Amino acid sequence: MILPLFLLAYAGLAFASDQRTLLEQPPDITFSREWQILGPFEIGTREVTWGADPLEFYGGFRNLEYNLKTTFRSPLVFNGTTSWSTREALLSYESDEVSSAELDVTFPDVDWQWLRDTYGWAALQWQAWARGEIYIQHENVDVLILNTGGVLEYWIDDQHYFGGDFYGFRKVPVTLRLSQGVHRFDVKLVREIRSMGGVGDPDVKVNLELRRSRRGLVRTNPEFDEGVLISDLIGGDYGPLASGYASVMVRNDAGHDIYVTGIYGMRNECVLDLLSTSPLKLVPGQTRPIAFGVGCVKTYDRRLDAELVYRFEGTTVEHTLHLGVWPDAYESMHEPHKVTYIGPGGTVSYAILKPPSPSAQCENDARNQSLPILIALHGAGVETDSEVIRSTLDDLPDLCAWALFPSGGTSWSGDDWHVWGLADVEAAVGMIPKWIEHVEWSGSGVDVDRWLVTGHSNGGQGTWYILTHRPDKVIAAAAVSGYSSIQNYVPYVSWHTSDPGREAVIQAALLNYRHELLLENAQDIPVLQQHGSKDDNVPVYNSRLLAQRIQQAGADSTFFEVPGQGHYWDGVMTTEPLSNFFSKHLTAHNLTDARTPLNLREFTMVAASTGDMGTKNGAEIIALAAPGKLAKLHFLLDPLTLTCIWNAVNVRSFRFGPNIYDDCQYILVNGQTMSHPTASQVDAVYERTTSGWQLVESLQDEQHEKYGHQLGGMNAILRSIGPFSIVQHSANTQQVALQISRNLCQYYAADTDITSDYSEALNSTGNVISIAIGQDLPQSRDEYPIFVHGRSVINGGSVILHADGLDHGWFDQDYPGLAAAYLRPLQGKRLELVVWGIDADALKTAARLVPMLTGSGQPDFIIMDRTMLWKGLEGTLALGFFDSNWEVSKNSYLAV
Incomplete structure (x- = not known):
C-alpha cells in the first residue's frame, strides 16, 4: 500500500499511549504530534467573549504562518516580544474509531511570580494559539464527532467554532465531515483562574478527541454515559420511580433534518410519552435534550428499555434509537435519591432529595407539621448525582428539614446559581410537594417558602446570592468557603484598556452579582460564615470582607475561620459550628419565631x-x-x-x-x-x-412596559418559559444558529429549536433569538430605539440609535464589520435577542456575545465593529441599557 507523503512521515511517530508501541500503519483518524504555539498574550477575567485577541489586528492567527524570525508584541514576556515555538502532544488511540491528543502548554520563560506579586493572581491568566493538524487517511471516514475539553474557540480549515467545551462537559460535541487528507486545526488556548485555579504553573491542558460516528440519530457520547436522565427507584429494585420525568440527549449526525416523533417502552409495565405535542426537529449537527414522561406500574431487573422514534426530512419511514438505562435503587425513600422535574426553559432537570428522617425529633413530635427546606448548593464542577453530594449530611441524619441538593442544570450550575441556576433551585423546591403526592408520603409536610440555604465554594457564593435576592424565603444562611462576588474572586484588572464610560456599563451589567453592595437585604436573617485559613482556591479574604461589610450594612454574621484548613476537607459541611447552626434554625419552635414578622420598625x-x-x-x-x-x-x-x-x-x-x-x-x-x-x-x-x-391599580401597558422577566441585561434572555427558538432570517446562517444552540445546550443544558419560521417562533412559549444579515431582520415596533434601516443597508449598512432626540448613525465604510446584539420585547413579557451583522463575518462577531459564560457583563444592547476582535470592549460603538419604557437609558455609552 502506498501512503500519501504526510502519512508516510507520520507513520514512524511513536504514540505515547498505554502500549507505547510504534504504529505499523497510522490509524484512519489522528492528530499531529507536533503543534506550533504563538503566545502568550494578556487576557482579562471572562474577557475572551469580547474578543480582545491581539492577533486579530493582523487578520487573526489563521492568517499567520509559522516563522521563528517573526515577533509579536506582548506585555507578559521579556523585552515585550514573543515568537513562535513548538510543543508535543500526548497522542493515544483506541482503534481506528477513536483518536485523542492531550496538549499541555506553559511558558516557563515568563516571570509569572513577578506578575502575580505585582498585579495579583489575575495576572496569571493568558491567551495563546496552537496549530496542529488532523489526518484523515481513508476516504470512507464519513462522520466524526470532536470533543474539545478545555477549549473555547478554534478553527478547522476555514471554519470557525466558538463555544467549544471549556469546562470539559463532553455533552455537546461538534459533528464534522472531513475529506481524506490533512486539515489544519487552530486552537485558542485560554488560561483562566476562574475555571482552572491559581495554584502552581499557569499552564493550559486541552483534551481533543475525534471519534467516528454514523449517519442518523445518536445518543451524545454513549461511551461516556447512557445520556438518559431519569429518577432513582425508591422502595428497592421494584419500587416506583421517584418522578415521572426523564430526558435523553441526542444528536443529529445525518446530513438532513431529523424529526423525533415518539417514544415507547419495550415492556408493557411502562408507558412513555414525549412531553412535546409536535415532532422535535434537529438540524444536522444539533444536540437536543428530548424530554419524556415515564409511567410504570413496576419495574423488572431495574432496567428501562425504550425506543425513540424518528424520521428523516422528506420521508415517512420510521427509524428507532434504542435507549437502555438502569436507575439506581434505594430501599427507603428516606435515603438521598435523585428526583427529576421540569426545570428552566422547559427542560428536565434533577436534584437529590433527602426527606426528613423518621427518627428526627420533629417527626416524633408533630407528624403533620410543615418543615422547612435545607437547600445545599454544590461547588463548580461538582456533579450533584455523586456520592460526595449524597453523603454530605450523613453526619447529621436527624435534621428537622427536607434536604435538597439542586443540580443547577449542570455541574457548573448553569451560571453560578444566578438567573438560570436560581430558576432551577426554585423548580426543585416546587418539585417536593409533587413528590409527596407521587410517592404517597405520610410524614411531615414541606414549607416551600422557608429555606435554610447553604453551599460550598461556588455554592457558598450562590448562598450569598439567594440570601440577598430572596430574603423573605431565607430563614438562615450558611456560606462555606464562598467568594464574595465575581469581580472580587478574580479581579478584572487585566482587561484591555477601554474608555471609562464603556467600563462603567460593564460594571453596571455585573452589579446584580456584587453581594457586598446588597447586604442590607440580609438584615434580621441569621448568617454563618465558615472558611479555611489556608484556602488557596477561594482566598479567605472573601469571607473576612463580607463579615465586615455585612456588619456595616446593619446586619451581622457569625464567622468561623478554621485554622490550617484549605478549600475542602472531609466533614467541611458538618463541622460543629455548622451542625449547631442547622439544628438551631431548623427546630420547630424556632420556625414559629421565624414566621412572626420581624422588627418592621x-x-x-x-x-x-x-x-x-x-x-x-x-x-x-x-x-x-x-x-x-x-x-x-x-x-x-x-x-x-x-x-x-x-x-x-x-x-x-x-x-x-x-x-x-x-x-x-x-x-x-x-x-x-x-x-x-x-x-x-x-x-x-x-x-x-x-x-x-x-x-x-396596575402597571402600565404590557406591550410597552419593561419589567419582570425582561429585566437584568442580556442574560435576561435565559428566563425562557419554554425552549429557545433560534430564527434564521438570512441564508447561510445555519452554522451561527448551530453554534448558539450548541453553547446553550453545553453550558446550560438548554433546549433550542432552530427554525426559519419567525411566526412560529413568535407563537411559541419560549424566548426568541433572531439571527440576521443586512436588511433581512424584521422590524420591531416603530418607536423601538434600535433598528436596522433597510435603505441604508443597501447603501453600505447602518444601525441607527435614537437617544435624547438625536440620531446617531454608523456606516459600514467607516466601521467595517458593523454588528449588533440587543434585546427586543415580545408579547406576553417574553424577549427576543437580535444577533445582527452587516455581513456573515460581522454576524459571527455579534454571536460571541450571546450569554454563555457568566461574568462577561453584557448589558441590554451592544453595537460594535470588527475592531472588537482585537480591542475588546474598546471596539464597541454603543452599549447600555433600556429603561422601563424601552428607551435608551441616560447612563448608556454612545461613541459620538
Whole structure:
C-alpha cells in the first residue's frame, strides 16, 4: 500500500499511549504530534467573549504562518516580544474509531511570580494559539464527532467554532465531515483562574478527541454515559420511580433534518410519552435534550428499555434509537435519591432529595407539621448525582428539614446559581410537594417558602446570592468557603484598556452579582460564615470582607475561620459550628419565631436588577428609575402617628404587602402623602411619574412596559418559559444558529429549536433569538430605539440609535464589520435577542456575545465593529441599557 507523503512521515511517530508501541500503519483518524504555539498574550477575567485577541489586528492567527524570525508584541514576556515555538502532544488511540491528543502548554520563560506579586493572581491568566493538524487517511471516514475539553474557540480549515467545551462537559460535541487528507486545526488556548485555579504553573491542558460516528440519530457520547436522565427507584429494585420525568440527549449526525416523533417502552409495565405535542426537529449537527414522561406500574431487573422514534426530512419511514438505562435503587425513600422535574426553559432537570428522617425529633413530635427546606448548593464542577453530594449530611441524619441538593442544570450550575441556576433551585423546591403526592408520603409536610440555604465554594457564593435576592424565603444562611462576588474572586484588572464610560456599563451589567453592595437585604436573617485559613482556591479574604461589610450594612454574621484548613476537607459541611447552626434554625419552635414578622420598625431593601429580586418583609421593588444603578427602598414606622415613611432612591415603582400597611394610618413616599391601597387593589403599586408619586391599580401597558422577566441585561434572555427558538432570517446562517444552540445546550443544558419560521417562533412559549444579515431582520415596533434601516443597508449598512432626540448613525465604510446584539420585547413579557451583522463575518462577531459564560457583563444592547476582535470592549460603538419604557437609558455609552 502506498501512503500519501504526510502519512508516510507520520507513520514512524511513536504514540505515547498505554502500549507505547510504534504504529505499523497510522490509524484512519489522528492528530499531529507536533503543534506550533504563538503566545502568550494578556487576557482579562471572562474577557475572551469580547474578543480582545491581539492577533486579530493582523487578520487573526489563521492568517499567520509559522516563522521563528517573526515577533509579536506582548506585555507578559521579556523585552515585550514573543515568537513562535513548538510543543508535543500526548497522542493515544483506541482503534481506528477513536483518536485523542492531550496538549499541555506553559511558558516557563515568563516571570509569572513577578506578575502575580505585582498585579495579583489575575495576572496569571493568558491567551495563546496552537496549530496542529488532523489526518484523515481513508476516504470512507464519513462522520466524526470532536470533543474539545478545555477549549473555547478554534478553527478547522476555514471554519470557525466558538463555544467549544471549556469546562470539559463532553455533552455537546461538534459533528464534522472531513475529506481524506490533512486539515489544519487552530486552537485558542485560554488560561483562566476562574475555571482552572491559581495554584502552581499557569499552564493550559486541552483534551481533543475525534471519534467516528454514523449517519442518523445518536445518543451524545454513549461511551461516556447512557445520556438518559431519569429518577432513582425508591422502595428497592421494584419500587416506583421517584418522578415521572426523564430526558435523553441526542444528536443529529445525518446530513438532513431529523424529526423525533415518539417514544415507547419495550415492556408493557411502562408507558412513555414525549412531553412535546409536535415532532422535535434537529438540524444536522444539533444536540437536543428530548424530554419524556415515564409511567410504570413496576419495574423488572431495574432496567428501562425504550425506543425513540424518528424520521428523516422528506420521508415517512420510521427509524428507532434504542435507549437502555438502569436507575439506581434505594430501599427507603428516606435515603438521598435523585428526583427529576421540569426545570428552566422547559427542560428536565434533577436534584437529590433527602426527606426528613423518621427518627428526627420533629417527626416524633408533630407528624403533620410543615418543615422547612435545607437547600445545599454544590461547588463548580461538582456533579450533584455523586456520592460526595449524597453523603454530605450523613453526619447529621436527624435534621428537622427536607434536604435538597439542586443540580443547577449542570455541574457548573448553569451560571453560578444566578438567573438560570436560581430558576432551577426554585423548580426543585416546587418539585417536593409533587413528590409527596407521587410517592404517597405520610410524614411531615414541606414549607416551600422557608429555606435554610447553604453551599460550598461556588455554592457558598450562590448562598450569598439567594440570601440577598430572596430574603423573605431565607430563614438562615450558611456560606462555606464562598467568594464574595465575581469581580472580587478574580479581579478584572487585566482587561484591555477601554474608555471609562464603556467600563462603567460593564460594571453596571455585573452589579446584580456584587453581594457586598446588597447586604442590607440580609438584615434580621441569621448568617454563618465558615472558611479555611489556608484556602488557596477561594482566598479567605472573601469571607473576612463580607463579615465586615455585612456588619456595616446593619446586619451581622457569625464567622468561623478554621485554622490550617484549605478549600475542602472531609466533614467541611458538618463541622460543629455548622451542625449547631442547622439544628438551631431548623427546630420547630424556632420556625414559629421565624414566621412572626420581624422588627418592621425600620428596614432597607436594595436591588440592582428587579428581574431577579424577590420581596423583603413583603416589600417589592418592581422597576428601577434608571437601570444599571442600585435602587434602595427604606422603610420607617413612626410609632406615635403610625405613619409609614418610605424613602425611595432610583425606584420607579414598588409595592408592599398587608403585613406592613395594615398598621399604617398614614403613608409618606419621599415626603409625599399617599392614599392607602384598598383590599381590592391587590396589584396596586406606587409609581413615580413626572408629576410625582401616584398609587396605580396596575402597571402600565404590557406591550410597552419593561419589567419582570425582561429585566437584568442580556442574560435576561435565559428566563425562557419554554425552549429557545433560534430564527434564521438570512441564508447561510445555519452554522451561527448551530453554534448558539450548541453553547446553550453545553453550558446550560438548554433546549433550542432552530427554525426559519419567525411566526412560529413568535407563537411559541419560549424566548426568541433572531439571527440576521443586512436588511433581512424584521422590524420591531416603530418607536423601538434600535433598528436596522433597510435603505441604508443597501447603501453600505447602518444601525441607527435614537437617544435624547438625536440620531446617531454608523456606516459600514467607516466601521467595517458593523454588528449588533440587543434585546427586543415580545408579547406576553417574553424577549427576543437580535444577533445582527452587516455581513456573515460581522454576524459571527455579534454571536460571541450571546450569554454563555457568566461574568462577561453584557448589558441590554451592544453595537460594535470588527475592531472588537482585537480591542475588546474598546471596539464597541454603543452599549447600555433600556429603561422601563424601552428607551435608551441616560447612563448608556454612545461613541459620538
